[in-house]
Amino acid sequence: xxxxxxxxxxxxxxxxxxxxxxxxxxxxxxxxxxxxxxxxxxxxxxxxxxxxxxxxxxxxxxxxxxxxxxxxxxxxxxxxxxxxxxxxxxxxxxxxxxxxxxxxxxxxxxxxxxxxxxxxxxxxxxxxxxxxxxxxxxxxxxxxxxxxxxxxxxxxx
Numbered sequence: 299x300x301x302x303x304x305x306x307x308x309x310x311x312x313x314x315x316x317x318x319x320x321x322x323x324x325x326x327x328x329x330x331x332x333x334x335x336x337x338x339x340x341x342x343x344x345x346x347x348x349x350x351x352x353x354x355x356x357x358x359x360x361x362x363x364x365x366x367x368x369x370x371x372x373x374x375x376x377x378x379x380x381x382x383x384x385x386x387x388x389x390x391x392x393x394x395x396x397x398x399x400x401x402x403x404x405x406x407x408x409x410x411x412x413x414x415x416x417x418x419x420x421x422x423x424x425x426x427x428x429x430x431x432x433x434x435x436x437x438x439x440x441x442x443x444x445x446x447x448x449x450x451x452x453x454x455x
Contacts, residue, residue, distance in 0.1 A: 302327040304337050318344040325411075326436060334411045334434045338395075340366065340403040346395040348422065354415040355432060357385040357407060359395070364403035367396040377403070387412075392420065409434060414441075423447045 307327055309320040322337040340346055349369055359368070361381045367374045368383055371392045375383075385391030387410075397403040413432040418425045426444045431437035 300328050309339070316345045317347060319346055323434070323436075326434075332411055334407075334409040334432070336407050336434065338403075338405050338407060340364075340395060340397040340405075342397050342400055342402070344397055348419050349392060349394040350417050350419045351385065351389055351392040352387050352409075352415055352417050352433065354387055354412045355410045356387045357391065357393070357409040359383045359385075359393070360406045360408070362404040362406065364397065364401050364405075365399040366403045367398050369394040369396065377405075389418070389420075411435065 302324060304322050304324060307322040307324070309322055311320050312318065318341060320339040324335045324337060325333060326336075338346065359382065361377050361379050363379050365376070365378045368377050369392075370383075371390060374396075377383075377395070383393070385393050395403070395405070409432075411432040411434065413435075414427070414429040415433055416425055416427055417433055424444055424446050426433070426442075428439060428442055430440035430442075
């Protein structure tokens, strides 16, 4: 069975306003299917992906070092090294990681890699659609896009 050491992988940096973090796609390096795993580093005062939940993919988080907050539908929960959280594939799985500490927050995110998937962003009243490759995959998709929830249309026009 192949292995990869995270030190062999390059960081990919994401910077979009308050969302600033680094990511190494561990599963992608092995061309793994069915289960995704990424290593994240979140600097002090920064946030991860916007608050969201998936409709087809469950996710889980494991904190390696540092501390922060986990936003869920139930509110904010403190995070520290050794904490584990699981997010079901529905609105109960809504989440966002925030580093309110003074050191880098380092954690693993794991997910099922089911497609098609719809990801809902409640704060922005939008959703994303992924067909042909699941979220987190770099494979080519046959359909992908982000849409406003309010842009509803009729089946027959």
